[in-house]
Amino acid sequence: MEFNGDELTIELDMSMEEIREFEHFVRSRLEYIELIAVEEGTTLKSSALLALLVSLKRTKPELKIPFLEQGMSNSSAYGSIHWMCHD
Amino acid sequence: MARYIGCAMTKKEQVKAIFIEEAGEIIEKLDVDILRFEEDSSDFNLLNEIFRGVHTLKGNSNAFGFTRLGEFVHHFEDLLDYYRTTRDEIEEHYLDLFVGSVDVVKEVMICELDEVETLPGGYGEYLGKIKDLIAIKTNKTVVTVPQMSGVEPTIDAISMSDLAAEFGLGCQEEVSKTVTNCIKTKQISQEDGLNLYLINLTLDSDSYKRGFDHLIFLHLLKEKAASLDSFFNMESIGTLDNFLSEENKILNVSIVVLTSQSLEEVTEYFEFLFENEYLITLVEPSITGVIKERDIAPEKPNIVDARKGSDRRKDDRREPTETSSSSALTTKSTIRIDTIKLDELFDSVGELVIAQNFVAQNEKIRAIEDESISRAIETLSKITKKIQDRVMSLRMVAIRDTFDKMKRVVRDTSKKTGKELRLIVVGEETEIDKTMIDSLSDPLIHIIRNAIDHGLEADAAERLSVGKKTEGTITLRAFHKSGSIVISVSDDGRGINKEKVLQKAIERGVVTGDENLTDSQIFALLMQPGFSTADTISDLSGRGVGLDVVKTSIEKLRGKIEVDSKEGEGTVFSMVLPLTLAIIDGMLVRTAGEIYIIPTLSVVESFRPDKEIVHSLKGKGEFVSMRAQHIPVIRLSDVFALDVKRIEPWEGILVCVETGAGRVAIMVDELLGRQQVVIKTLGQSLSKLKEITGGAILGNGDIALILNVDELCPVFES
Numbered sequence: 115m116e117f118n119g120d121e122l123t124i125e126l127d128m129s130m131e132e133i134r135e136f137e138h139f140v141r142s143r144l145e146y147i148e149l150i151a152v153e154e155g156t157t158l159k160s161s162a163l164l165a166l167l168v169s170l171k172r173t174k175p176e177l178k179i180p181f182l183e184q185g186m187s188n189s190s191a192y193g194s195i196h197w198m199c200h201d
Numbered sequence: 202m203a204r205y206i207g208c209a210m211t212k213k214e215q216v217k218a219i220f221i222e223e224a225g226e227i228i229e230k231l232d233v234d235i236l237r238f239e240e241d242s243s244d245f246n247l248l249n250e251i252f253r254g255v256h257t258l259k260g261n262s263n264a265f266g267f268t269r270l271g272e273f274v275h276h277f278e279d280l281l282d283y284y285r286t287t288r289d290e291i292e293e294h295y296l297d298l299f300v301g302s303v304d305v306v307k308e309v310m311i312c313e314l315d316e317v318e319t320l321p322g323g324y325g326e327y328l329g330k331i332k333d334l335i336a337i338k339t340n341k342t343v344v345t346v347p348q349m350s351g352v353e354p355t356i357d358a359i360s361m362s363d364l365a366a367e368f369g370l371g372c373q374e375e376v377s378k379t380v381t382n383c384i385k386t387k388q389i390s391q392e393d394g395l396n397l398y399l400i401n402l403t404l405d406s407d408s409y410k411r412g413f414d415h416l417i418f419l420h421l422l423k424e425k426a427a428s429l430d431s432f433f434n435m436e437s438i439g440t441l442d443n444f445l446s447e448e449n450k451i452l453n454v455s456i457v458v459l460t461s462q463s464l465e466e467v468t469e470y471f472e473f474l475f476e477n478e479y480l481i482t483l484v485e486p487s488i489t490g491v492i493k494e495r496d497i498a499p500e501k502p503n504i505v506d507a508r509k510g511s512d513r514r515k516d517d518r519r520e521p522t523e524t525s526s527s528s529a530l531t532t533k534s535t536i537r538i539d540t541i542k543l544d545e546l547f548d549s550v551g552e553l554v555i556a557q558n559f560v561a562q563n564e565k566i567r568a569i570e571d572e573s574i575s576r577a578i579e580t581l582s583k584i585t586k587k588i589q590d591r592v593m594s595l596r597m598v599a600i601r602d603t604f605d606k607m608k609r610v611v612r613d614t615s616k617k618t619g620k621e622l623r624l625i626v627v628g629e630e631t632e633i634d635k636t637m638i639d640s641l642s643d644p645l646i647h648i649i650r651n652a653i654d655h656g657l658e659a660d661a662a663e664r665l666s667v668g669k670k671t672e673g674t675i676t677l678r679a680f681h682k683s684g685s686i687v688i689s690v691s692d693d694g695r696g697i698n699k700e701k702v703l704q705k706a707i708e709r710g711v712v713t714g715d716e717n718l719t720d721s722q723i724f725a726l727l728m729q730p731g732f733s734t735a736d737t738i739s740d741l742s743g744r745g746v747g748l749d750v751v752k753t754s755i756e757k758l759r760g761k762i763e764v765d766s767k768e769g770e771g772t773v774f775s776m777v778l779p780l781t782l783a784i785i786d787g788m789l790v791r792t793a794g795e796i797y798i799i800p801t802l803s804v805v806e807s808f809r810p811d812k813e814i815v816h817s818l819k820g821k822g823e824f825v826s827m828r829a830q831h832i833p834v835i836r837l838s839d840v841f842a843l844d845v846k847r848i849e850p851w852e853g854i855l856v857c858v859e860t861g862a863g864r865v866a867i868m869v870d871e872l873l874g875r876q877q878v879v880i881k882t883l884g885q886s887l888s889k890l891k892e893i894t895g896g897a898i899l900g901n902g903d904i905a906l907i908l909n910v911d912e913l914c915p916v917f918e919s
Contacts, residue, residue, distance in 0.1 A: 130409060130447065137446045144441070161415040161454075162446045165438050169450075173440040192419040193429025193458075198375055199436060 115139075120148035126156040126163065126181075133162050140170065149178040157189045168199050220261050221314065227254045228307055233605040235303045236612060242291045252281040256405065257477040258306070267313040269320060270306070276331045277302050283338050295334065302327050376434045380455045383430050384484055387459050395427055397484040398467055400456040404478050408449045413474060415454050421470045428459045540635060543595055550592045551879035555898045557585040562901050593784070597632035600679045600688070603641055604629050607677055610646050614653045621661060622653065622673040631679035633686050636782050637758050641688070644751040648690045648774045649675065651748070656692035656772050667769060669693065685760075685802060686780060691773040697766035699723050717829060722863065724764035728752040756911065758782065759800065759894075761859070777802065785880055785897075785907060789873035790856060792837045793845040796905040798878060798897060799867065803858040803910045807872060812851045825855060825866050832857060834866045835913050840892055858910045865913060880907065 115136065116123040128136060140147065150167065158164060167182050181187070186196045234251050238244060255278045262271035284291055291299075301323060308321035380399065387397050400422075402415055415433070423429050437452040444450065460467065464483055471479045560566060561578050604626050611624045633641075652675055658664045661671035676691045699720065706726045707714045716722075730749040755762045760778035779785065779802060787798035788807075814826045815834070823834040834855065838845045848870075855866040878897035887893060887906075894909040 133446045168435045168438045169444040195431050197433040
């Protein structure tokens with residue numbers, strides 16, 4: 115995870131423990147974060163991270179999360195994952 | 202779980218019928234579990250189990266539009282969730298709220314099923330109490346809207362926003378539409394040898410803690426999948442204020458997978474989930490888009506603690522977390538089958554037994570002196586017997602559930618009467634025919650209430666004055682006895698005052714007082730219609746209606762009820778029942794060339810009488826005198842108007858049977874033996890004969906009629 119000014123870059127393959135740490139980290143800093151990017155070549159490891167990203171977007175609608183906005187992700191491990199969330 | 206569903210119902214009705222059946226089972230279990238929890242409120246495994254039941258009920262209720270039930274269990278679930286997660290000690294005075302809430306759940310369910318608009322009395326009260334308690338426990342202030350007297354809240358008055366959010370109604374439509382389109386696309390490209398499945402995952406909020414993540418299942422499915430698409434409904438995920446990473450907030454994930462794997466193989470991936478957490482549907486490989494529903498949500502295994510399984514998959518990343526539920530340790534695989542199907546199977550096996558007997562007893566076949574044929578017939582006989590026993594056992598269930606229900610009856614009656622008592626249960630494992638068990642609850646409830654209300658002394662002081670402990674004892678017992686099942690309710694109370702019973706019977710003209718009645722005959726008077734010796738009438742018992750109804754109910758099951766009592770020591774009510782309703786143990790007798798079957802349960806003795814003990818009274822028929830009793834003789838030839846040469850009783854054989862009206866001696870020509878026979882219903886014309894309860898086909902193909910001994914009356918000569 116890299117925090118560069120108002121841009122946060124995360125790896126998708128976080129374990130549950132890492133997701134909990136990320137949640138803790140981002141809760142107190144959400145105000146300053148403008149964009150959350152994901153590191154290329156990483157794949158989701160838990161649906162909890164996807165849920166957390168959605169929750170972050172719900173909490174701060176102006177936050178940019180390009181990965182989330184794609185609405186789907188393709189991977190050899192999980193096939194095509196689509197997510198739907200009405201705001 | 203495989204289910205048999207009547208084909209006359211529409212798919213929607215079928216699913217609803219399944220829900221109603223399951224909801225009934227959940228509520229029944231809640232009723233039992235909540236009492237066990239009341240006894241030991243530190244059993245958090247049990248609390249978890251209650252929570253799961255309420256949780257499943259909530260999901261299903263809302264899915265079927267039973268929103269009032271859904272609303273109540275939603276808040277009840279919150280309360281249970283608070284205690285199970287915090288492990289906070291439950292104050293004793295709150296336990297009544299738990300028990301009462303289960304009562305409300307039962308009542309609301311009835312309202313929902315009957316589409317009654319008015320909610321049950323306790324709905325608003327208990328919902329308010331639950332909300333207040335949650336508020337107290339979570340230090341939140343809520344304002345409970347005071348209910349106007351006599352006015353119950355309607356669902357309109359109850360906020361639905363939380364339910365709507367939880368069940369993501371808006372987004373779900375979009376998910377459904379997208380999933381349908383995906384299925385259609387996959388069907389078109391579906392090749393031979395590939396199966397298309399729609400899997401719905403609705404993992405509980407604690408699924409991550411239990412080691413289950415949606416992606417684990419996707420990963421497992423992907424290994425053999427030709428294509429795999431999943432659709433995550435994220436509608437229910439809120440802002441960070443209501444979010445915790447370790448709690449699953451994803452409402453629903455629909456998976457469309459095209460794979461070479463069989464249904465069983467796919468099901469195996471999900472076998473450690475709770476059955477409410479997934480539904481696998483095999484999609485027909487047609488372009489019509491019709492989904493063939495095979496609700497195979499696995500009833501497995503009551504495995505609640507999947508983490509302890511030795512066969513956990515390497516890559517499923519389950520972590521050991523909390524312990525298993527207290528009553529979920531058995532890992533038997535079960536299948537739910539409609540009892541109608543079982544009855545049909547049983548009938549078919551009955552036919553098989555008859556056919557096998559016919560072969561074994563056929564004289565032409567027996568005349569063939571060939572060892573291999575004899576051996577084959579013997580083998581056929583053994584296998585047939587084995588099949589018969591196995592099929593019989595399918596109908597047998599332990600009486601435990603019925604006894605569990607009685608614990609509630611004892612608790613409530615004890616509270617109502619203010620009598621301190623303890624319940625002892627013996628023989629819960631005793632198995633009994635499922636059809637019979639359903640008819641046993643009401644008689645048992647009545648006898649138990651009677652035992653507490655009238656059997657036990659009025660209060661502790663009365664018990665102390667006769668040298669007994671203050672606490673009364675009610676014992677519920679089930680056991681096998683001579684091929685029958687006995688279920689008894691005994692109390693250590695006052696016992697029955699025989700003189701009082703006899704006096705009352707004389708006053709009411711039930712007996713004249715000249716009869717030389719045995720103790721059991723006197724006690725049997727209690728079961729005459731309208732008979733009650735209770736000095737006071739309560740809403741529990743003592744109205745003189747009931748015991749006769751109990752007797753009738755037990756007799757309908759081809760059983761009988763016996764009473765034994767010792768004044769000052771207590772009373773025992775014993776229900777003696779046949780093992781099953783489908784087979785009867787009978788004594789085969791022949792009279793006037795016809796074969797009849799007398800239920801063995803009724804037979805007291807059989808004998809050829811001496812001439813000296815047979816008497817004939819003009820207008821009153823024939824009697825046989827035995828042990829200071831005059832027993833009426835019944836000639837079957839008279840009852841059925843058979844044209845035969847009349848013989849004297851001492852030339853024939855008398856079978857003495859116990860009937861509701863006392864003993865009678867049935868006169869027969871010959872005793873053929875004792876045999877278990879499959880009961881067959883009779884055609885319309887014969888079914889009108891009250892002296893016959895059914896028929897049976899014997900091994901040689903002959904038909905025998907089964908006598909209804911209670912309806913046999915002596916036919917007097919004019």
